[in-house]
Structure formats: C-alpha cells, structure tokens
Amino acid sequence: PLKYTYDSLQLRIGLDKTYTRNDSFTVFIDYVSMPDKIKGASTGSMAITSHKGLFFINPDGTDSSKPRELWTQGETQDNSCWFPTIDRPDQRMTEDIFITADKQDRTLSNGALVSSKVNPGGTHTDHWVMNLTIPPYLVTMAVGPFAVIHDTWRGRDVDYFIDSSYAKYARDIFGRTPQMIELFSNLLHFPYAWNKYDQVIVHDFITGAMENCTATTHGDFIQKTRRELIDEPLDNQEDIISHELFHHWFGDLVTCESWSNISLNESFATYGEYLWREYKYGRDEADRLMQDNFKQYMGGGMGGGMTKDHDLVDFYYHDREDLFDLISYQKGGTILHMLRTVVGDSAFFKSLHLYLETYKFSPVEVPMLRMSFEKITGTDLNWFFNEWFYNKGYPxxxxxxxxxxxxxxxxxxxxxxxxxxxxxxxxxxxxxxxxxxxxxxxxxxxxxxxxxxxxxxxxxxxxxxxxxxxxxxxxxxxxxMTVAERVFQYRHGNTYIDRYDALTHLASHTDDTAALATMISGMRDKFWFLRRLAVEKLTSDSATPACKTMFTKLISDPNPLVRAEALSALGRLKDKSMMRYYEQALKDSSSAVVEEALAGIGKIDSAKALSDASQMENTDDEGLILGIASIYARYGSDANLDFFLHKSRKMTGYQQIFFLAAYGAYLQHCSPQAINKGLDVIINWNKNGDNNYVKYYAKYYLQQLQSAMQDRASELQTKVNDLKAKNPSDPSITGLQSQLDEAGAVQKRIGDVLNK
Ligand SMILES: [Zn+2]
Structure with missing residues (x-):
C-alpha cells in the first residue's frame, strides 16, 4: 500500500515515483466514510444547512412522522465527504455503485440499475452504473421505502419515487415531466442525453431540489395531494421540476468549469422554467415569472438579506455557497431572456444547440457561450457579455x-x-x-x-x-405617463407587463371614468393573474356597484385564486347579503376559496365562522388546516387549543412556518394557562424545527408572545394598583393578582428559553 495522510477533508497520497502528464495510473482506495465526523460538518449557510454530503433521516425509525431514509447532497463540494474524489466541477467521472439496503427499501442512483441481488438476512444489493461522464457533485444515492410510479419518454424510463401515501398523486405532481423532456429536446435540437430520468422526493432535504444526473432529488415540500395542488402556484411546483430537468442540459451535460461560472448552470435552469411556462401556459404566465425574478433581484429577498451586488461571473466571492443567489438565478435568467430578444428566437436556440454540441460532457466558461452565439449570429457580442456577465448593476x-x-x-x-x-x-x-x-x-x-x-x-x-x-x-x-396613455397601454400593449403596469397605475385613479372602466375590463382579462390583480386593487373605497357585480361574477371564475380574491373583496365590503355566496364557497374544491369564505363569514358573524371552521377540523389538507387556524387566530378561544396541538404534529418542513404564524397570533389572546400548555410546540420547534427557518420563526413568535404577556401584565398591574388605591380590600384584587402571577410565570418561562 502507498503512504498517505488524511485529515477528514483531504487525502494526500505519496506515489511510488514521479509521474508526468503523459503517464496514467490507477489508485485503489479502500475506505469507510463517516460524514458525521467530518471537520466542520455542521456549519453551513442558511440555504444549505449542513455540508456532510450523506444524510441518514430517522435512522433508528423512532420518528413516526417520517420514513427512514438515506440521501446525498453533493453540490458544491460535499460528495467528497462520502467517497474519495477530486471534488471540483471541472472534473468528470463515470461510476459504479453497489447499494445494500433492507428488503422494503428502494435504492436510486445515477444511470442504470443493472442488477439487484437478494441476500440472506433480508437485504438486497443493487448495482447502479453510470457510463457517461458527470462532475462529482452530481453523484447521488437515495434509499427509502419509496413507492415508484412508472412513466416513459420516447421509450426511456421516467420514474417518480415518492412516499407510498402520496403514490396516487405522483402523476399530479410529476406527470408533465415527459412533455417537458420533449419540449427541451426539441427547442435545443438536442435530445435528452441520458438513459433515464428519475425524480425522488425525500424528507428533511437541506436545499430545495438538486439536479443529480438522471436522478433529481426534491424536498418534500413538493409532495402534495391533488386538492392541495389546486391552489399551489407554479413557482412552488412545476417551475422546480422544469428547472432541475433543464439542468440535464445546462449543468449536467455542460458543466460550469468553476463556481465563478455557476451562471452557466443556474441562470439557464431558471430560464428553463420560463421556456416551459411559455410553451405550456403561454407568454403571459412566462412573463409573470420574468417579472417575479426581476422584482426578487431588485428587492433582495432570499433569506431576508439583500444579496450584495456582484458581477454575474464573480471571481472574487467570499464563499462559493454565496454564489447561489438572486444574481446567478433571477438576474441571470432575465439576462438570458434579453439575449434571446437581442439575437432573435432562431439564432438563440441554434446558438444553444451549437454550444451544447461543441462542449457536451465537458466543463464550460462564459466565453464559450459567447463564441457559440457569435458563430451563429455572425456578429460580435462582447458588448453584451461584458456588460451583463462580467459586470454588476443595471441601468x-x-x-x-x-x-x-x-x-x-x-x-x-x-x-x-x-x-x-x-x-x-x-x-x-x-x-x-x-x-x-x-x-x-x-x-x-x-x-x-x-x-x-x-x-x-x-x-x-x-x-x-x-x-x-x-x-x-x-x-x-x-x-x-398620463392616465390616457395608461388606458391605451392596457388595451394595446404587447405584453402582460404592459397590462400589469397599466392596471397597477390606474388603480389609484379610479375617480377617472376611463381608468375605472379599464380596471373593470381588467377583471375580464384573459390572464387569471390580472383578473385577480384588478379585484385586489379595487379596494372597498373605489368599488362601485359595477365592481361589486364583477366580484360576484368572479366567485365562479375557473381559476381558484381569482375566486378566492373575489370572495376576499366581497369580504371587505362586509355585506350581510353575501352570506349565501360564502356558504356556497365553503364547498369549493380549492382550500384557498374555503379559507376566504370562512374569513368573509367571520367578518359578518364570527360565531358562525368558528362553528363552520370547527366542522372542517377533520382534514389533512394543509391549506384548509391553515384556513381554520387563521379563523381561530382571529376569533378563537382556549377551546381551540386542542386543534392546534393536534395539527402541529402533522406539520413538516415549511408548513411549520405558516402554521406558526396563525398559532402565534392565536396564543396571544388565550389565557396564561392555555398559553403555558401551548408553548411546548413552539419551544420544541425553536429547538428541533424541521429547518433553520422554522427555528428562526419559532424564536420570533416566542418573542412576540413574551412582549404580549408583558403588555398584559402591565395592564393588570395598573388595574390592581388602581383598585388598591381606592380600596385595598376590594374582592376582585385577588383574582387579578393571580392572573398577574400566571402571566408573569409564562413570561419568565419564555424568557428562560430565549436566554438559553
Ligand atoms: Zn438549479
């Protein structure tokens, strides 16, 4: 054996002699990986909470809320925590993996499952082979008791690995995947290069999703029932699916040579979302994504902190993980769309084809992309790339x-x-x-x-x-622009953004007849999002009888989010005659609609809202649970505590954050005894929440509760003091004093948790 040194992150091997670049040699490494013992494994940014590459979820099976699973996450350089490799994006490798797992578990890895052998003792060993080269960060394993739903594209396997309880919804979640593969293959004139395309949903995933080659990993937040999917916006579901798939050309087939060039992966994948929306749902829905991306880039966002502006190709980053930001994704996607407009559709897709054909299975840098575009268009594009790729800011x-x-x-x-x-x-x-x-x-x-x-x-x-x-x-x-120009813009503008800008502007000029008429036309716009916008912008002050007539019409709009918004607008009018519409809407297939119906009922008759909500408690639908929770948050009492305690156990991942918002508000107007009982959930999530965001919000709501208790205590104290001043033996003092003590005790308990 050769001599080596190893410090848990780096393996240095002393070779037997000096080798030149013309020699080749093979090193055989016999190893056991222990990801939990890696130096600094527990540190990480908010976006990726841990850098140890390989994760065991619920390993001893004691947590009944989730299955026992194993999964990996390699990007950026974490796969070397579980197998020795030159962990850089400019490397490429083939692979052979043997995975031994329990009988009931399915395994998933890159490439093809070439054999599966049953072992004595109830295990089986699966052999996965990837014959085409990929960078080390795309190597993956996933093991768990998944249900596997089979689909195909041009005869190749397209399988969905999912919790068995969601197997019946697998096609609702993933069913458009073969169409997406077909679209991207056609647009790029470059058929999907790999042998199969699998997607797996895992629990407690540390990032949103990961384009592991032929075996994309998704966080469990996309695992939804058919009913839940009705209200789910594209950016929480399909955009993620198209994004990871588009990486199979941009990222997996051609790979950023260094993390500085991450734009060649992420800006493209973000643009893949646009292309799918444009094809499947039309230009308006696609442009809305572009608008969202632009707003997010301008506004900062992502974990609350403004991304520091930097060149799209950034050679001077502090931490490579920081490059996975609003600039590489949102801004980069917008830049590619501009490039498409500058060169035209035909040249754009031909250039991408040439780029893929020339550099497939190799690392790429931005000049290679530019030269592909220059070759097709016959024009110099340094000006474009210099100002958008090698520059920051915007005009x-x-x-x-x-x-x-x-x-x-x-x-x-x-x-x-x-x-x-x-x-x-x-x-x-x-x-x-x-x-x-x-x-x-x-x-x-x-x-x-x-x-x-x-x-x-x-x-x-x-x-x-x-x-x-x-x-x-x-x-x-x-x-x-004048009101007349805005009205003209709404009627004649080329794009969704014209209509959006016009309506947004005209909403504050509804005293103008033409402006109001345009807002009312907006409620008939062909695009659901603008119908909803027009309703939302017409506040109770500006809502005329004609508006109200439109609101009642839109209660039966084909789009559930428009129906919900129309109900919300009617709710603002607090009109008792609307009760029958709300009651009708309680039966809607969309939870967002039911939630608004409950809210509308609450504004007219809070006791009825509470009783309607309590009749729906027996549901597993996340949206509906949150709808009921928000009614209890507004009008509820100690009596509703059991609902929260019971449902809190079903909340996982990001659901916990939404649940916390209602729960925190609810507890604020409970008795100190109820708060004391209810605190356990928040204290537990503050410590053991499913992700760092949950922990962060749990802490926030603890602080909110603490200050609410403080206010209540000082109010009570004033009352007690006043009574004592008037008559020290007033009989109501004892009762108030004991409430005061309880409030103080709760306050102290929260304080102890927060100070820990
Ligand atoms: Zn991506």
Whole structure:
C-alpha cells in the first residue's frame, strides 16, 4: 500500500515515483466514510444547512412522522465527504455503485440499475452504473421505502419515487415531466442525453431540489395531494421540476468549469422554467415569472438579506455557497431572456444547440457561450457579455417625450441616471412602437450614452410611445405617463407587463371614468393573474356597484385564486347579503376559496365562522388546516387549543412556518394557562424545527408572545394598583393578582428559553 495522510477533508497520497502528464495510473482506495465526523460538518449557510454530503433521516425509525431514509447532497463540494474524489466541477467521472439496503427499501442512483441481488438476512444489493461522464457533485444515492410510479419518454424510463401515501398523486405532481423532456429536446435540437430520468422526493432535504444526473432529488415540500395542488402556484411546483430537468442540459451535460461560472448552470435552469411556462401556459404566465425574478433581484429577498451586488461571473466571492443567489438565478435568467430578444428566437436556440454540441460532457466558461452565439449570429457580442456577465448593476432610465405641433416631430429623451461610480454605462438596443391615429410605427434605437435624444417625424401627437415593446430590458424605468396613455397601454400593449403596469397605475385613479372602466375590463382579462390583480386593487373605497357585480361574477371564475380574491373583496365590503355566496364557497374544491369564505363569514358573524371552521377540523389538507387556524387566530378561544396541538404534529418542513404564524397570533389572546400548555410546540420547534427557518420563526413568535404577556401584565398591574388605591380590600384584587402571577410565570418561562 502507498503512504498517505488524511485529515477528514483531504487525502494526500505519496506515489511510488514521479509521474508526468503523459503517464496514467490507477489508485485503489479502500475506505469507510463517516460524514458525521467530518471537520466542520455542521456549519453551513442558511440555504444549505449542513455540508456532510450523506444524510441518514430517522435512522433508528423512532420518528413516526417520517420514513427512514438515506440521501446525498453533493453540490458544491460535499460528495467528497462520502467517497474519495477530486471534488471540483471541472472534473468528470463515470461510476459504479453497489447499494445494500433492507428488503422494503428502494435504492436510486445515477444511470442504470443493472442488477439487484437478494441476500440472506433480508437485504438486497443493487448495482447502479453510470457510463457517461458527470462532475462529482452530481453523484447521488437515495434509499427509502419509496413507492415508484412508472412513466416513459420516447421509450426511456421516467420514474417518480415518492412516499407510498402520496403514490396516487405522483402523476399530479410529476406527470408533465415527459412533455417537458420533449419540449427541451426539441427547442435545443438536442435530445435528452441520458438513459433515464428519475425524480425522488425525500424528507428533511437541506436545499430545495438538486439536479443529480438522471436522478433529481426534491424536498418534500413538493409532495402534495391533488386538492392541495389546486391552489399551489407554479413557482412552488412545476417551475422546480422544469428547472432541475433543464439542468440535464445546462449543468449536467455542460458543466460550469468553476463556481465563478455557476451562471452557466443556474441562470439557464431558471430560464428553463420560463421556456416551459411559455410553451405550456403561454407568454403571459412566462412573463409573470420574468417579472417575479426581476422584482426578487431588485428587492433582495432570499433569506431576508439583500444579496450584495456582484458581477454575474464573480471571481472574487467570499464563499462559493454565496454564489447561489438572486444574481446567478433571477438576474441571470432575465439576462438570458434579453439575449434571446437581442439575437432573435432562431439564432438563440441554434446558438444553444451549437454550444451544447461543441462542449457536451465537458466543463464550460462564459466565453464559450459567447463564441457559440457569435458563430451563429455572425456578429460580435462582447458588448453584451461584458456588460451583463462580467459586470454588476443595471441601468436606470429616465424617459420623456415631447411633440412639436409645428414641425410634426416627436423628441424622445432617454437618460441613464444610475450612479456611474458604482455602475457601468450600458449599451443596448431598444425597440420602440409609436402609436398614432390607429397606426403603429416600429423602430429600434441604440442607447449608449448618459443622454440620448431621438427624433421621429410623426403627422400627429402619438397616443402612446411604447418604449421597450417586449418589456425585456433589465432596468429601472422612470417614465411619466398620463392616465390616457395608461388606458391605451392596457388595451394595446404587447405584453402582460404592459397590462400589469397599466392596471397597477390606474388603480389609484379610479375617480377617472376611463381608468375605472379599464380596471373593470381588467377583471375580464384573459390572464387569471390580472383578473385577480384588478379585484385586489379595487379596494372597498373605489368599488362601485359595477365592481361589486364583477366580484360576484368572479366567485365562479375557473381559476381558484381569482375566486378566492373575489370572495376576499366581497369580504371587505362586509355585506350581510353575501352570506349565501360564502356558504356556497365553503364547498369549493380549492382550500384557498374555503379559507376566504370562512374569513368573509367571520367578518359578518364570527360565531358562525368558528362553528363552520370547527366542522372542517377533520382534514389533512394543509391549506384548509391553515384556513381554520387563521379563523381561530382571529376569533378563537382556549377551546381551540386542542386543534392546534393536534395539527402541529402533522406539520413538516415549511408548513411549520405558516402554521406558526396563525398559532402565534392565536396564543396571544388565550389565557396564561392555555398559553403555558401551548408553548411546548413552539419551544420544541425553536429547538428541533424541521429547518433553520422554522427555528428562526419559532424564536420570533416566542418573542412576540413574551412582549404580549408583558403588555398584559402591565395592564393588570395598573388595574390592581388602581383598585388598591381606592380600596385595598376590594374582592376582585385577588383574582387579578393571580392572573398577574400566571402571566408573569409564562413570561419568565419564555424568557428562560430565549436566554438559553
Ligand atoms: Zn438549479
């Protein structure tokens, strides 16, 4: 055997002689992995709570709330915690894995299951082989008592590994996967490269999902019943499925050469979500994703802290895990969409095809992507890549126009007003449509200076100057538009974002007849999200009888979230005559609708809401449980404590956070005795919550309760003091004093937990 040193993270092997780059050699390593003994295994960022690569969940089977499982998470460099490898994204490897597991357990790994052997003693050994090369961070194992639901794409296996209690919903959750594989294969002119595509749902996963090659791992938050899926937004379900799948081209087939180039994985996977939405649900639904991404990038988000702005290709990061942020995902996806608009659809997908074909099964850097685009388009694209990939920030544009009646010219002024000490001056082509007298003129202008002036000959003052007609520029726009222009924008704009911006703006001008009429048209928009937006924006002040008529119509909208919003709008009106609609809605298939119906009933008759809610208690539906919880949070009493204690046991993962919000509010108006009894759940989650976010929120609600108890105690103290001053032997003092003592005891108990 060769001599080696090992420090739990790095293995150094002394070879028998000096080797040159022309030699090759094989090293055989006999090892046992002990991920829990890795140095620093328990430290990690909020997004990935542990860096030990291999995880045993409920290993001794004592936790009845989840199955016994094993799974791995390699990205970024954690797989070397359980097998020796050169753990870098620029490496590629094939693999052979033998997994021995109990009889009732299924195993999953990369590539093909080539054999399965039954052993004496009730175990079986599965042999998985991956013949195509992948980077080490994509190697995976998952073991558990999964149900496996079989599907196919062009004759290849597409299987869904899921908790057996959810087996009947596997197709509701994953059923669009073969269609997605078909779409991406066609768009890229590059058929899915791998032998099969499996997806597995595991418990207590430390990140959202992971594109392990041919065997994607998902957190259990996407495991939902058919009823729960009715209300689930795409970004919690299908976007994740399309994202991980698109990685099988961008990430798995061509892989970022270093973490600095992570954009070549994550920006693309984020854009995969767009492509699927665009194909399956249309441009509006896709553009809504782009808008969300842009807002998230602008707003910070992700775990509460603003991501520090950095170049998309960042060579100067502090911690490689920090690169998995709003810039690599949200901003990067938006940049790819801009690139598509700059070069056009045909060139965009041809360039991606060339890039994949040229660099498949190898590490890639951003210049390779640029050169693929340049080869197809025959044009230099350094300007685009330099300002978006090798740069940070975004342009802030001030846009104004004026029309000269004498010369019949329109002057358009566009100023870049971003702080140029922090941001670059950007260069970009912008499409502009000029609408006048029923005609539309299309122009493209280039913006590259701080002050840009464009003039157009126009026979008459334009009805609307549509700047950035596809609404793709990643920028902040300061553009003064009149109500008439906004109305025009809603009716003629090319995109969902035009209609969204118009409605958002017009909502504060409903004293204007045309504005109000447009808001009412908004409630008939072809896109459900805008119907919902229009309802939401029409507050009780601005809601006219015509609005109210629309609200009642929208109670039977095909989209459940529109129905829920319409009920919520009616709820704001607190109109007793609406009771029959709420009662009808209690039978809706959507829990969001039922929740709003309960809330509406509560506003008119809280006792009825409590009794309606209590009749629904016997449900496992997460949305419905939360709906009932929010009624109890508002109107409930000590009597509802058992509901919370009972349902808390069914809450896992992120559900615990939503549950906590209602529970924390509920406890605040319970008696000190009930609070004392109810505290156990929050104290337990503060310590043992399913993830760090749960622990964080549990602590937050403990603090809230503590300050509520403090307020109550000082209120009681004042009362006691007043009574004592008037008559020291007042008989009600004893009762108040004992309440005061109990409040103090609860306060102290919370204090002890928080100070620990
Ligand atoms: Zn990803």
């Amino acid at each position: 802030s544009l001030q846009i104004a126009h004026s029309y000269n009646n004498d010369t019949h010219t329109l002057t358009l002024n566009v100023n870049q007003v971003q702080d140029l000490t922090q941001n670059a001056l950007f260069r970009m082509p912008v499409r502009i449509n000029l609408y006048n007298g029923g005609k539309k003129e299309e122009h493209t202008v280039w913006i590259g200076k701080t002050k840009n002036v464009f003039t157009f000959n126009l026979p008459q003052r334009p009805d609307w100057v549509d700047f950035d007609t596809d609404k793709v520029l990643l920028c902040v726009k300061d553009e003064d």
